[in-house]
Amino acid sequence: xxxxxxxxxxxxxxxxxxxxxxxxxxxxxxxxxxxxxxxxxxxxxxxxxxxxxxxxxxxxxxxxxxxxxxxxxxxxxxxxxxxxxxxxxxxxxxxxxxx
Amino acid sequence: xxxxxxxxxxxxxxxxxxxxxxxxxxxxxxxxxxxxxxxxxxxxxxxxxxxxxxxxxxxxxxxxxxxxxxxxxxxxxxxxxxxxxxxxxxxxxxxxxxxxxxxxxxxxxxxxxxxxxxxxxxxxxxxxxxxxxxxxxxxxxxxxxxxxxxxxxxxxxxxxxxxxxxxxxxxxxxxxxxxxxxxxxxxxxxxxxxxxxxxxxxxxxxxxxxxxx
Numbered sequence: 001x002x003x004x005x006x007x008x009x010x011x012x013x014x015x016x017x018x019x020x021x022x023x024x025x026x027x028x029x030x031x032x033x034x035x036x037x038x039x040x041x042x043x044x045x046x047x048x049x050x051x052x053x054x055x056x057x058x059x060x061x062x063x064x065x066x067x068x069x070x071x072x073x074x075x076x077x078x079x080x081x082x083x084x085x086x087x088x089x090x091x092x093x094x095x096x097x098x099x
Numbered sequence: 100x101x102x103x104x105x106x107x108x109x110x111x112x113x114x115x116x117x118x119x120x121x122x123x124x125x126x127x128x129x130x131x132x133x134x135x136x137x138x139x140x141x142x143x144x145x146x147x148x149x150x151x152x153x154x155x156x157x158x159x160x161x162x163x164x165x166x167x168x169x170x171x172x173x174x175x176x177x178x179x180x181x182x183x184x185x186x187x188x189x190x191x192x193x194x195x196x197x198x199x200x201x202x203x204x205x206x207x208x209x210x211x212x213x214x215x216x217x218x219x220x221x222x223x224x225x226x227x228x229x230x231x232x233x234x235x236x237x238x239x240x241x242x243x244x245x246x247x248x249x250x251x252x253x254x255x256x257x258x259x260x261x262x263x264x265x266x267x268x269x270x271x272x273x274x275x276x277x278x279x280x281x282x283x284x285x286x287x288x289x290x291x292x293x294x295x296x297x298x299x300x301x302x303x304x305x306x307x308x309x310x311x312x
Contacts, residue, residue: 022120038116088113094106
């Protein structure tokens with residue numbers, strides 16, 4: 001049998017990246033401040049993790065405006081959704097093995 | 100660098116983030132208790148009006164259902180005051196809880212909850228207005244219970260899920276009221292008063308008691 005650990009996505013090792021992915025899975029679009037509040041991280045930290053996810057095409061970024069202020073929203077891509085599901089399945093298999 | 104998480108910790112993390120980002124969890128049990136007490140006070144006031152008229156030998160029911168009667172105006176005003184007071188009390192306790200848990204009271208989840216409960220309530224309001232217009236005062240009480248129940252069930256997807264049970268109970272009372280026209284006051288006291296208090300206590304015991312100690 002294949003080792004389920006191989007299916008775990010290295011990108012989701014980080015609590016912050018996993019948090020971002022979980023939040024965008026169930027929301028159509030979240031902006032930077034909403035994510036920051038949810039995950040409780042500093043701006044710089046969140047920005048760098050968002051960048052990683054964006055580079056892997058797991059999330060897409062939409063820049064917009066509310067009045068004069070910029071409002072950047074993040075949402076999940078098809079690739080991201082697939083990767084997240086695979087990761088969840090791998091976690092599930094690992095837990096089954098433990099039990 | 101961050102360390103790798105165990106699968107259980109990861110799943111816990113995912114679940115927490117999904118819930119926190121999609122549900123408004125600051126809704127306090129105390130809000131339910133407070134709103135219920137407001138409703139009981141409102142019902143007590145209406146009960147007094149009713150008893151006063153009955154002692155004078157006046158048919159309370161037909162007067163209450165008669166569009167434009169003074170009694171109906173008094174009852175509507177009392178209902179509106181009760182609703183506003185209950186809403187203020189509910190918002191106040193939820194505000195306190197959100198301060199305690201450190202979650203902002205206004206955000207995507209609050210907006211979504213408000214929208215999804217407001218739509219059925221607003222439509223209910225229009226229906227009730229039309230019923231009064233058409234002289235169908237007897238249907239006002241059951242319609243309020245029914246639309247409120249539907250609003251709660253619709254909103255339950257965006258806040259503590261248990262609130263849907265409160266919604267189903269309101270629907271049952273509303274349907275009973277459809278066949279017991281004229282007993283709206285007692286069913287309102289149960290639905291908006293007693294049930295809110297029971298729900299509020301249950302929620303407080305389940306989610307808030309331990310965090311207070």
